[in-house]
Amino acid sequence: MKTTHLPKERILQKILNLRNEKVMLDFHLAELYEVETRVLKQAVKRNMDRFPDDFMFELSHQEIDYLVSQNVIPSKKRLGGAQPYAFTEAGVAMLSSVLRSKRAIDMNVAIVRTFIQLRKIANNYDEILKKVEQMETRYDLQFAEIYQALLHLTDKPKPSRPKIGYKK
Numbered sequence: 001m002k003t004t005h006l007p008k009e010r011i012l013q014k015i016l017n018l019r020n021e022k023v024m025l026d027f028h029l030a031e032l033y034e035v036e037t038r039v040l041k042q043a044v045k046r047n048m049d050r051f052p053d054d055f056m057f058e059l060s061h062q063e064i065d066y067l068v069s070q071n072v073i074p075s076k077k078r079l080g081g082a083q084p085y086a087f088t089e090a091g092v093a094m095l096s097s098v099l100r101s102k103r104a105i106d107m108n109v110a111i112v113r114t115f116i117q118l119r120k121i122a123n124n125y126d127e128i129l130k131k132v133e134q135m136e137t138r139y140d141l142q143f144a145e146i147y148q149a150l151l152h153l154t155d156k157p158k159p160s161r162p163k164i165g166y167k168k
Contacts (some may be wrong), residue, residue: 011114016072016086018063022118023086024111025059027078029095032111033104043098044085050098055091058083150159 014028024037025042030037044051064083067073073084087095089112096108 008110008114008117011111012118015114016067016119018086019057020057020085022087022115023088024071024092026085029087029092029107029111032099032107033099033101035099035104039097040099041082041085047098050094051087054088055094055149056085056087058085062137072103
């Protein structure tokens with residue numbers, strides 16, 4: 001069984017974070033599937049019941065402006081007046097039931113695997129972040145003690161008070 005080999009970096013470059021979701025835009029997917037964007041959108045529109053809001057959403061004008069400013073979209077002209085769709089991981093998986101070409105199926109497998117790897121990496125980051133926070137807490141307490149000791153050492157001596165007792 002021959003599978004499509006595509007560098008994961010190429011897929012990763014096309015995964016964006018919008019509305020706190022990891023998504024891929026329709027024209028990026030069309031490029032990976034080697035179909036025209038209008039063909040992909042047409043297939044989706046014919047099967048809208050398969051793409052609820054948590055699978056796919058249409059970008060707002062502000063999101064498009066943001067993506068143009070970040071050079072994700074070279075210019076609004078590239079969109080041809082159409083607002084792009086953004087597909088979540090579940091939406092990308094659903095595309096395999098709409099686009100039935102061998103290339104689309106192979107690409108879906110590669111893309112879903114990339115999403116899974118991203119999730120694993122994110123979990124590792126969470127673990128590392130927890131360990132760093134634990135270390136900060138532990139060392140902050142130790143440094144607080146050291147800081148207090150240094151403050152005590154750098155305090156100016158208090159003026160001596162008058163002695164009590166016999167005077168010479």
